[in-house]
Amino acid sequence: MSKPKLRIGLIGTGFMGKAHVFGFTSAPRVFELPFDLELHTIADITPDAAERARVTLGFAHATADWRTIMADPAVDLVSITAPNALHKEMSLAAIAAGKHVYCEKPLAPMAADALEMTLAAEAAGVKTQVGFNYLCNxxxxxxxxxxxxxxxxxxxxxxxxxxxxxxxxxxxxxxxxxxxxxxxxxxxxxxxxxxxxxxxxxxxxxxxxxxxxxxxxxxxxxxxxxxxxxxxxxxxxxxxxxxxxxxxxxxxxxxxxxxxxxxxxxxxxxxxxxxxxxFxxxxxxxxxxxxxxxxxxxxxxxxxxxxxxxxxxxxxxxxGFNDLKAIEVAGYINAIAGKAPEPFNFRKGLRIQKLVETIHASSKAGAWMDIA
Amino acid sequence: MSKPKLRIGLIGTGFMGKAHVFGFTSAPRVFELPFDLELHTIADITPDAAERARVTLGFAHATADWRTIMADPAVDLVSITAPNALHKEMSLAAIAAGKHVYCEKPLAPMAADALEMTLAAEAAGVKTQVGFNYLCNxxxxxxxxxxxxxxxxxxxxxxxxxxxxxxxxxxxxxxxxxxxxxxxxxxxxxxxxxxxxxxxxxxxxxxxxxxxxxxxxxxxxxxxxxxxxxxxxxxxxxxxxxxxxxxxxxxxxxxxxxxxxxxxxxxxxxxxxxxxxxFxxxxxxxxxxxxxxxxxxxxxxxxxxxxxxxxxxxxxxxxGFNDLKAIEVAGYINAIAGKAPEPFNFRKGLRIQKLVETIHASSKAGAWMDIA
Amino acid sequence: MSKPKLRIGLIGTGFMGKAHVFGFTSAPRVFELPFDLELHTIADITPDAAERARVTLGFAHATADWRTIMADPAVDLVSITAPNALHKEMSLAAIAAGKHVYCEKPLAPMAADALEMTLAAEAAGVKTQVGFNYLCNxxxxxxxxxxxxxxxxxxxxxxxxxxxxxxxxxxxxxxxxxxxxxxxxxxxxxxxxxxxxxxxxxxxxxxxxxxxxxxxxxxxxxxxxxxxxxxxxxxxxxxxxxxxxxxxxxxxxxxxxxxxxxxxxxxxxxxxxxxxxxFxxxxxxxxxxxxxxxxxxxxxxxxxxxxxxxxxxxxxxxxGFNDLKAIEVAGYINAIAGKAPEPFNFRKGLRIQKLVETIHASSKAGAWMDIA
Amino acid sequence: MSKPKLRIGLIGTGFMGKAHVFGFTSAPRVFELPFDLELHTIADITPDAAERARVTLGFAHATADWRTIMADPAVDLVSITAPNALHKEMSLAAIAAGKHVYCEKPLAPMAADALEMTLAAEAAGVKTQVGFNYLCNxxxxxxxxxxxxxxxxxxxxxxxxxxxxxxxxxxxxxxxxxxxxxxxxxxxxxxxxxxxxxxxxxxxxxxxxxxxxxxxxxxxxxxxxxxxxxxxxxxxxxxxxxxxxxxxxxxxxxxxxxxxxxxxxxxxxxxxxxxxxxFxxxxxxxxxxxxxxxxxxxxxxxxxxxxxxxxxxxxxxxxGFNDLKAIEVAGYINAIAGKAPEPFNFRKGLRIQKLVETIHASSKAGAWMDIA
Ligand SMILES: NC(=O)C1=CN([C@@H]2O[C@H](COP(=O)(O)OP(=O)(O)OC[C@H]3O[C@@H](n4cnc5c(N)ncnc54)[C@H](O)[C@@H]3O)[C@@H](O)[C@H]2O)C=CC1
Ligand SMILES: NC(=O)C1=CN([C@@H]2O[C@H](COP(=O)(O)OP(=O)(O)OC[C@H]3O[C@@H](n4cnc5c(N)ncnc54)[C@H](O)[C@@H]3O)[C@@H](O)[C@H]2O)C=CC1
Ligand SMILES: NC(=O)C1=CN([C@@H]2O[C@H](COP(=O)(O)OP(=O)(O)OC[C@H]3O[C@@H](n4cnc5c(N)ncnc54)[C@H](O)[C@@H]3O)[C@@H](O)[C@H]2O)C=CC1
Ligand SMILES: NC(=O)C1=CN([C@@H]2O[C@H](COP(=O)(O)OP(=O)(O)OC[C@H]3O[C@@H](n4cnc5c(N)ncnc54)[C@H](O)[C@@H]3O)[C@@H](O)[C@H]2O)C=CC1
Missing domain, CATH: 3.30.360.10 (Dihydrodipicolinate Reductase; domain 2)
Incomplete structure (x- = not known):
C-alpha cells in the first residue's frame, strides 16, 4: 500500500538548498514518514543554474522564476533557501497558494514582516518550519x-x-x-x-x-x-x-x-x-x-x-551536519501529516526575530528591554 | 542527456545494509556521478523482512532468496552486507554472473577464501569494493x-x-x-x-x-x-x-x-x-x-x-558516519565507470585478511612472521 | 658573599597564607633573587593558631596580634592574607611603619579605600604587590x-x-x-x-x-x-x-x-x-x-x-598553582630590589577595584559607564 | 618541642638535583613530617658547579667529591641524581656508611647491579627510595x-x-x-x-x-x-x-x-x-x-x-611536576621514621629493572618470557 505523495518545490540551490535536498532524500530512508516525498521543481535565478541543480539534485522540473512553483497546484510544500530579503515575499506567495512553507532562518529581516508571515500562515492553516537545524541534534x-x-x-x-x-x-x-x-x-x-x-x-x-x-x-x-x-x-x-x-x-x-x-x-x-x-x-x-x-x-x-x-x-x-537537516525534515513532515506539532514553526521563527530586534533596540538605547 | 543506469542488488538489511543504501542515495546528490543509481532488488532471509526493507529503503523488488539477484540480468552491482561467512559464496555467485561486487569487510573469514574471491573477480573483470569506510574520511x-x-x-x-x-x-x-x-x-x-x-x-x-x-x-x-x-x-x-x-x-x-x-x-x-x-x-x-x-x-x-x-x-x-559510506560509494562508482582506480578492491581486502591471519599465526607461534 | 636579608611578616594562615609561604620558600630555589628571604613572624587570630602555623610553615616568631609585626623594625615586608575587610587597616599600618606590602586581592572592599592605600604606599615609597597570581602564568x-x-x-x-x-x-x-x-x-x-x-x-x-x-x-x-x-x-x-x-x-x-x-x-x-x-x-x-x-x-x-x-x-x-605564587614572589622581590618595576602594585589593584565598582554601578543604573 | 634532624647530602645538581631540593624544601611546608630536613652537603663534578649550586639551592656545604658526603657522619640521607652509571657505586658507598639512599631511576643500568644494591640496602637496614615520581600523583x-x-x-x-x-x-x-x-x-x-x-x-x-x-x-x-x-x-x-x-x-x-x-x-x-x-x-x-x-x-x-x-x-x-617530588619526599621521610612502608624502595626499583631487562631479552629472542 503506497503512501500519499508530498511534492516539493525548492527555491535556491546554494548551501542551504543542497542541505534541504539532503534532508528530503535522507529523511525517508531513516524515518518512517507518512508521505512519499517527491522532488518536484527547483528554482534559481537563471535557467542554467536551475537546470544544473535539477540534474544534480534530482528534481523533475526546473525554473528561473520561483513564482512558477507557487502557481503549480502539484506542489505541496515550498522550501525557501533564497537570501533573507526574499523570504517574506516568497513565503506569502506560497501561503496564498495554500502550500506548506519551510523557510530558512531568519524568517524575515524584520519582526514585523515575520509577524505578517506568521499570521498569514496561521490563517491559511498551512504548516510551517524555520531552519534552526542545530535544535535537531x-x-x-x-x-x-x-x-x-x-x-x-x-x-x-x-x-x-x-x-x-x-x-x-x-x-x-x-x-x-x-x-x-x-x-x-x-x-x-x-x-x-x-x-x-x-x-x-x-x-x-x-x-x-x-x-x-x-x-x-x-x-x-x-x-x-x-x-x-x-x-x-x-x-x-x-x-x-x-x-x-x-x-x-x-x-x-x-x-x-x-x-x-x-x-x-x-x-x-x-x-x-x-x-x-x-556535537x-x-x-x-x-x-x-x-x-x-x-x-x-x-x-x-x-x-x-x-x-x-x-x-x-x-x-x-x-x-553529521546534514543529518540534522534530515531530522528537521522528518519532524516537519510528521507535523504536516498532523502526527506531531510543528517542531519550529513561523511563530517560533517570529519569536527569534523579536529577540534579535529587541537586543538591537536595547543596544541602541543602552538599556534593558522586555521582550514584548 | 541522461546518464546510463547502474542497478543495485543489496543483500542484508541490518546496520550495514542501511548504511549502503544511505551511500547509494546520498552519493548522487553530493557527487557528480557517471551513472544513475537505481535501487533494484533487496534481499533478506525472510520475505517479510525483505519486503519491509524494500518499502523503507526504497527498492523496486524484494526477495528472500539472494540468488534471485544473481540470476537477474538487470542487476549490475551487488552489495553484500550479510554476515561474514556468507561473503564468499555470495561474491562468487555475483562474479560468476558478471556483476560488480561491493562486499562488507571482512572480505571473507579466511584469506584463502578471500584469495579465491579476488582471483575470480580479477578474472571476470568486474570491479570490486570492500567496506573499509573509515578510510573514506x-x-x-x-x-x-x-x-x-x-x-x-x-x-x-x-x-x-x-x-x-x-x-x-x-x-x-x-x-x-x-x-x-x-x-x-x-x-x-x-x-x-x-x-x-x-x-x-x-x-x-x-x-x-x-x-x-x-x-x-x-x-x-x-x-x-x-x-x-x-x-x-x-x-x-x-x-x-x-x-x-x-x-x-x-x-x-x-x-x-x-x-x-x-x-x-x-x-x-x-x-x-x-x-x-x-573524526x-x-x-x-x-x-x-x-x-x-x-x-x-x-x-x-x-x-x-x-x-x-x-x-x-x-x-x-x-x-557523519553515513557520509563516509557516501564517499565510499562515489569512489567505487567512479571506478566502475573507469574514471579512477578501485579505491579498496578485493585484492586490498585480501591483503587485510592476510595481515589478520598472519597476526593470528604469529600469536599462536609466539614469534614474528613475515607478511607473505 | 651573602645577600642582604629581607624579613617577612605574614598575616593569615589559611589558603593564601600557605600559598604565600610556598612562594617565599620556593622562589629562592627557582630564581636568582637579590635578597635572602627570612620567614620572621606569622600572625593569626589566636596564639594557638599562630604557633601551630609557625611550626608547620617555618617562621621564627608567632603572634596573635598582627600589630606586633608592624611594630617590629626587623620586619621588611608584610604579607596580608587575612579577609578583605582587614586589608586596608593592615596595609596602612604596614605602610606607616615603612614596610613593603604584599596584599591579597581584592586590595580593599571599596575603591576609595584602595585609593587611600595606594596613595599612602606611593607617598611612603614602599613597594607593593597585589595577589593576582593567574597573571604569573x-x-x-x-x-x-x-x-x-x-x-x-x-x-x-x-x-x-x-x-x-x-x-x-x-x-x-x-x-x-x-x-x-x-x-x-x-x-x-x-x-x-x-x-x-x-x-x-x-x-x-x-x-x-x-x-x-x-x-x-x-x-x-x-x-x-x-x-x-x-x-x-x-x-x-x-x-x-x-x-x-x-x-x-x-x-x-x-x-x-x-x-x-x-x-x-x-x-x-x-x-x-x-x-x-x-593552564x-x-x-x-x-x-x-x-x-x-x-x-x-x-x-x-x-x-x-x-x-x-x-x-x-x-x-x-x-x-602547579603554587608555582604561580613563587613567580609572583620573585617578581615582587626583584621590584623591591629596584631591579624591575612592580609587577602588580597597589595602583593596579586599585584599578581592578575601580573596574569592579563601575560594573556594579553600571548594573545598578542599567546603563553603560566610563571607567573614571 | 623540636623535631629530630635529618641531614641531606645531594649528588648532582641538574634537572633531578633541583627537583629533589624542591621536594626537600617543599615537603615540610606541605606535610607534617617527623623530621626537620636540613640541606647539608651538595656535590657536583667541579668545585665551582658545586659551590654555585650550594648558594642557589641553599645547602650548608659543597664538594666536588661525592665521597666526602659518604664519609661525613652528619649526613643521614643521600640523594643520588647523577647519571645512571654512577648510581650503583654511589649507593653502595652510602649504604656502607649506613645512610638512607634516595636514588633516581633507573636504580642501576643492569638488574644484577640493582639486585646487589637492594641486598646491600636490606642487609644494612637503611631506607631506600627510587624516583618514580609519576606514581606520586x-x-x-x-x-x-x-x-x-x-x-x-x-x-x-x-x-x-x-x-x-x-x-x-x-x-x-x-x-x-x-x-x-x-x-x-x-x-x-x-x-x-x-x-x-x-x-x-x-x-x-x-x-x-x-x-x-x-x-x-x-x-x-x-x-x-x-x-x-x-x-x-x-x-x-x-x-x-x-x-x-x-x-x-x-x-x-x-x-x-x-x-x-x-x-x-x-x-x-x-x-x-x-x-x-x-595529570x-x-x-x-x-x-x-x-x-x-x-x-x-x-x-x-x-x-x-x-x-x-x-x-x-x-x-x-x-x-605541578615538582609537587610530585614533594609527595615523593614526604612518603620517603615518613618511611624513614618508620611511620609507613617505603613507597618505592630499591626492591621495587630492582623489579622495574627486571621488567626492562626481560623485555630487552624477549625482544632479542623474539619470544615471550616470564618475569623471573
Ligand atoms: N540553517 C542554517 O544553519 C543556515 C541557514 N542559512 C540561511 O539560508 C539562506 C540561504 O543561505 P545560503 O544557502 O548560505 O546562501 P547561498 O548564497 O549559498 O544560496 C542562496 C541561493 O538562493 C538563490 N537565489 C537568490 N535569489 C533568488 C531568486 N530570486 N530566485 C531563486 N533563487 C534565488 C541563489 O542563486 C542561491 O542559489 C539564508 O536565509 C541563510 O540565512 C544559511 C546557512 C546556514
Ligand atoms: N564497515 C563497517 O564499519 C562495518 C562493517 N560491518 C560488516 O557488515 C556485515 C554485516 O554486519 P551488520 O550489518 O552489522 O550485521 P546485521 O546483523 O545488522 O545485518 C546482517 C543482515 O544480513 C541478513 N542476512 C543474514 N543471512 C542472510 C541471507 N542468507 N540472505 C540474505 N540476508 C541475510 C540479516 O538478516 C541482516 O539483515 C558484516 O560482514 C560486518 O563485518 C558491520 C558493521 C560495521
Ligand atoms: N589570589 C587568589 O587566587 C586568592 C586570593 N584569596 C584572597 O586571600 C585572602 C584570604 O583568603 P583565604 O586564604 O581563602 O581565607 P582563609 O579563611 O583560608 O584564611 C584567612 C586567614 O586570615 C586569618 N585572620 C582573620 N582575621 C585575622 C586577624 N584579625 N588577624 C590575623 N589573622 C586573621 C584567619 O584566621 C585565616 O587564617 C582574601 O582576601 C581572598 O580574597 C583567596 C583565595 C585565592
Ligand atoms: N624521575 C624522573 O622523572 C626523572 C629522572 N631522571 C634521572 O635522574 C638522573 C639524572 O638525570 P638529570 O638530572 O636529567 O641529568 P642532568 O645531566 O641534568 O644532571 C646530572 C647531574 O649529575 C652531575 N654529575 C655527573 N657526574 C657526577 C659525579 N661524578 N659527581 C657528582 N655529580 C655528578 C652532573 O654534573 C649534573 O649536575 C638520571 O638517573 C635520570 O635517569 C631524569 C629526569 C627525570
Missing part, C-alpha cells in the same frame, strides 16, 4: 529532556555562543548578509544561540544588548568599498522567565572558529556543557555522583538518544 | 597526502587502535562475530586499524601478534552457554617496508569506548594524532613552526579537505 | 607578548571568564566573601577575569554591568539564615581603549566548575584560547598557517616560555 | 584505589605509554642516556610506564618485547658521530598475574610529545583513562551510570584526593 534533545526532568535542579545560569570566522577577513565582500534590513552577525548566527537558549531554558523575558560593527566597510564587488551598517558581534545579557540569568554572543569575526555553537547551563544539581565543534557529545556534571568521583561526563550520542539510533545502531559513530 | 585523505608529501619527514613510529565495547558485557550473546572461522575482535575491528595503518604508512612487512580471549563463553541464545574460541583483543607489533615500526590493537571489550579508531604517526619533521571519536579533526605537529609556538594543531575538516566541501561549504560543520 | 606572559608583538594583528574581540562552584550550594554558610562591602562573585573572582583582560588587551574604557544575586540567603552559622546582598554572578560588556569589544563573567555558583578562568582573544590575524583548567597550555590560531593546515595549536608550556624553564627543564611537565 | 593514587576497591570490576585490559620527543632530533648529541649499559628509551621512560602498570594492576608475569633503534648514530660532541646501540622505542605486550593483558610503549622520539605518560585500564564494570599531559585529571567510565547518561567522567584533582588538599584547599587549581 539528539544531544540537544537530551539536554532539554534532562533540564525538563529536573536532572540539573533549578536552572540558574546560562552561557550561549555562536561564533564563526566567515566574515573575519575585512577583504571579504559585501553580501546579502550585510543588508541593513535584517543582516548582521546577531541575526545570522546569534539567532541560533538565542533559539538554543530558549529551547533549553524556556522563554527569555528581558535582554540587554551590545551590538557592534568592527569592520566598517567591505569591497562592494565592483572595485569600490561599501559601508557596513550591520553588526559583526552581537551580545546580550538575558533574563529567563524561570529565574535564570545568562548571556549569549553571536560573532562572525571570531578568527579560527568554524562552529562554536556552544552552551553551558548551570543548575542547582548539575550542569551541562556542549560544543557544536563536537555528538554532551558533557554532564551531577552533584549526586559520589564524592571524589564527580566530574563532567562525556556522553557520546548513541541509540539511547533518539533519533540517533535510526541513523546508526552503534553509539559514538556520529551523525 | 577526508581527514584520513589529508593525513595520507601529508605523509606522502613528506610533511612529516620520514615516518618512524605508528600507533593504531580500534577499540569499542560492544562485546564487553560477558552476558552479551554469541553471534556470527564469534564464529571460529574469521570471527574475533582482530578480524572485526582490528582489521580497520590495519587498513588505516597501511593506508597511511604503506605496506607492513612483519608482525608479532598477541591475540587473546578474555570472555571464555557466552549465552548461546537457547538458555545454555557456548565456548568462545575467538579473540576479544588482538594486538600486533608492526614493521613497515618504509622502515617505520609500530603497533596496533583491536579490542571489542574496551569498556566505555564507542569508536576509538585512533592513530598517531611520528615522523622526523612532524606528527599526526587522530581519533575517530572526533572531523586531524591534529598536526610541525617541527618547522616557530620556536615557542609549536604544538599540535587542531585542523577541522573544511572545503580545503576534499570531498568535505561537497557535503558542506562551511568548515567545522562536520560530516 | 608563563602562558599568560606568552599570550601578552604575542598580542603586543602583533602576532594576532589588531585585537577585535575578547571573552573572559572566571567561574567556580564553591558557592553553588545554597546551604553553604555566609562568609566574609558575602560581606556587602566588597564581597560577591564579581569582586572575588570576576576581578581575576578583569585583571587578565587588561593584562592582555590593555585598558578597558567602558563597561555595562549585569550583577545578580541568585541565592538570597545563607545559613548564618548560628542556626538561622542571613540575607545575602552580594552577587553570585557578575557579567560585563567591555570596551577596550584599543578598539576591541568583549565581555567577562565572574561566577561562583557554576556547578561543576573548579577553575574556569578562561579567555579567548580574537584578532585580525590570529586568535588565542586558554583555560586555567589546563600549562595556550591554544593559538594563525591565519598565516598554510591553507588546509590551519587550526588551533596546542602550545605546551616549556623552557621557551620563561620562567617555566627555571621550574623544569623539560616542556610539558607542568607547573 | 594523587590521581594515580585514586586510580589504584578505585581498581583495588573493585570499582572497575575485574581488570581485563591495559594500555600504557610514556612518550616524549627529547631524542627525536637525530642531531641531538650522544649522552649518558645512550650508554649501552642500561640506556635507551625503554629503560629511561618506558620504565615509568612499567611502574605505573604494576602500580595500578599488580604484577606483570610475562612479556613479549619489541625494542628498536631508529637513529643509528649521533654526534659525539667532538665533531664525529657515534653509533647508538640503545633503543629509541621499546614496546611490550604484557600478561598480568590478575589475568589482564595489555601493552606498554616507551618512546623518546615521539615528535611533538612532551609528556605522554598515559594509560587506559578496562575492567568489567568500568574504565579509566589518564594522560600526564593533564590533575582522571577520566572514569562506569557501566553503573544510568542508561543514556554514561560517559567518561573528567574527575579533577581536589581535596577529596589526598594529598592534593595539602597543596591547595580548592579543587581544580592543580599541582
Amino acid at each position: 539528539p544531544m540537544l534533545a537530551l539536554a532539554r529532556e534532562m533540564i525538563a526532568a529536573g536532572e540539573l535542579g533549578e536552572i540558574r545560569g546560562y552561557r550561549g555562543l555562536h561564533a564563526e570566522d566567515y566574515m573575519a577577513d575585512a577583504n571579504g565582500p559585501y553580501t546579502f548578509r550585510h543588508d541593513p534590513a535584517g543582516g548582521g552577525a546577531l541575526a545570522d548566527i546569534g539567532s541560533h544561540a538565542l533559539a538554543t537558549a530558549e529551547f533549553l531554558c524556556g522563554p527569555i523575558s528581558r535582554v540587554m544588548g551590545d551590538v557592534v560593527t568592527m569592520i566598517a566597510e567591505r569591497p562592494d564587488g565592483r572595485g569600490g568599498r561599501k559601508a557596513v551598517m550591520v553588526d559583526d558581534v552581537g551580545r546580550a545579557f538575558l533574563r529567563f522567565e524561570n529565574g535564570a540569568t545568562g548571556s549569549i554572543e553571536g560573532n562572525w569575526i571570531a578568527t579560527g572558529r568554524k562552529m562554536q555553537h556552544d552552551f553551558e547551563v548551570y543548575g542547582t544539581k548539575g550542569a551541562l556543557a556542549f560544543s557544536q565543534e563536537h 555528538n557529545v554532551l558533557n554532564y556534571f551531577s552533584t549526586t555522583d559520589a564524592k571524589g568521583r564527580q566530574g563532567f561526563r562525556r556522553i557520546e550520542a548513541g541509540p539511547d538518544h533518539a533519533p540517533y539510533g535510526l541513523f546508526c545502531v552503534a553509539a559514538g559513530h556520529q551523525i | 577526508p581527514m584520513l585523505a589529508l593525513a595520507r597526502e601529508m605523509i606522502a608529501a613528506g610533511e612529516l619527514g620520514e615516518i618512524r613510529g605508528y600507533r593504531g587502535l580500534h577499540a569499542e565495547d560492544y562485546m564487553a558485557d560477558a552476558n552479551g550473546p554469541y553471534t556470527f562475530r564469534h564464529d571460529p572461522a574469521g570471527g574475533g575482535a582482530l578480524a572485526d575491528i582490528g582489521s580497520h586499524a590495519l587498513a588505516t595503518a597501511e593506508f597511511l604508512c604503506g605496506p607492513i612487512s612483519r608482525v608479532m601478534g598477541d591475540v587473546v580471549t578474555m570472555i571464555a563463553e557466552r549465552p548461546d541464545g537457547r538458555g545454555g552457554r557456548k565456548a568462545v574460541m575467538v579473540d576479544d583483543v588482538g594486538r600486533a607489533f608492526l614493521r613497515f617496508e618504509n622502515g617505520a615500526t609500530g603497533s596496533i590493537e583491536g579490542n571489542w571489550i574496551a569498556t566505555g569506548r564507542k569508536m576509538q579508531h585512533d592513530f598517531e604517526v611520528y615522523g622526523t619533521k612532524g606528527a599526526l594524532a587522530f581519533s575517530q571519536e572526533h 572531523n579533526v586531524l591534529n598536526y605537529f610541525s617541527t618547522t613552526d616557530a620556536k615557542g609556538r609549536q604544538g599540535f594543531r587542531r585542523i577541522e575538516a573544511g572545503p580545503d579537505h576534499a570531498p568535505y566541501g561537497l557535503f558542506c561549504v562551511a568548515a567545522g560543520h562536520q560530516i | 608563563p602562558m599568560l606572559a606568552l599570550a601578552r607578548e604575542m598580542i603586543a608583538a602583533g602576532e594576532l594583528g589588531e585585537i577585535r574581540g575578547y571573552r573572559g571568564l572566571h567561574a567556580e562552584d564553591y558557592m553553588a550550594d545554597a546551604n553553604g554558610p555566609y562568609t566574609f566573601r558575602h560581606d556587602p562591602a566588597g564581597g560577591g562573585a564579581l569582586a572575588d573572582i570576576g576581578s581575576h577575569a578583569l585583571a587578565t583582560a587588561e593584562f592582555l588587551c590593555g585598558p578597558i574604557s567602558r563597561v555595562m554591568g549585569d550583577v545578580v544575586t541568585m541565592i538570597a540567603e545563607r545559613p548564618d552559622g548560628r542556626g538561622g539564615r542571613k540575607a545575602v546582598m552580594v552577587d553570585d554572578v557578575g557579567r560585563a560588556f567591555l570596551r577596550f581603549e584599543n578598539g576591541a569589544t568583549g565581555s567577562i563573567e565572574g561566577n561562583w555558583i557554576a556547578t561543576g566548575r573548579k577553575m574556569q578562568h578562561d579567555f579567548e582573544v580574537y584578532g585580525t590575524k590570529g586568535a588565542l584560547a586558554f583555560s586555567q583548567e589546563h 600549562n597550555v595556550l591554544n593559538y590560531f594563525s591565519t598565516t598557517d598554510a591553507k588546509g593546515r590551519q587550526g588551533f595549536r596546542r602550545i605546551e608550556a616549556g623552557p621557551d616560555h620563561a620562567p617555566y624553564g627555571l621550574f623544569c627543564v623539560a616542556a610539558g611537565h607542568q607547573i | 594523587p590521581m594515580l593514587a585514586l586510580a589504584r584505589e578505585m581498581i583495588a576497591a573493585g570499582e572497575l570490576g575485574e581488570i581485563r585490559g591495559y594500555r600504557g605509554l610514556h612518550a616524549e620527543d627529547y631524542m627525536a632530533d637525530a642531531n641531538g648529541p650522544y649522552t649518558f642516556r645512550h650508554d649501552p649499559a642500561g640506556g635507551g628509551a625503554l629503560a629511561d621512560i618506558g620504565s615509568h610506564a612499567l611502574a605505573t602498570a604494576e602500580f595500578l594492576c599488580g604484577p606483570i608475569s610475562r612479556v613479549m618485547g619489541d625494542v628498536v633503534t631508529m637513529i643509528a648514530e649521533r654526534p659525539d660532541g667532538r665533531g664525529g658521530r657515534k653509533a647508538v646501540m640503545v633503543d629509541d622505542v621499546g614496546r611490550a605486550f604484557l600478561r598480568f598475574e590478575n589475568g589482564a593483558t595489555g601493552s606498554i610503549e616507551g618512546n623518546w622520539i615521539a615528535t611533538g610529545r612532551k609528556m605522554q605518560h598515559d594509560f587506559e585500564v578496562y575492567g568489567t564494570k568500568g574504565a579509566l583513562a589518564f594522560s600526564q599531559e593533564h 590533575n585529571v582522571l577520566n572514569y567510565f562506569s557501566t553503573t551510570d544510568a542508561k543514556g547518561r554514561q560517559g567518561f567522567r573528567r574527575i579533577e584533582a581536589g581535596p577529596d584526593h589526598a594529598p592534593y588538599g595539602l597543596f591547595c584547599v580548592a579543587a581544580g587549581h592543580q599541582i
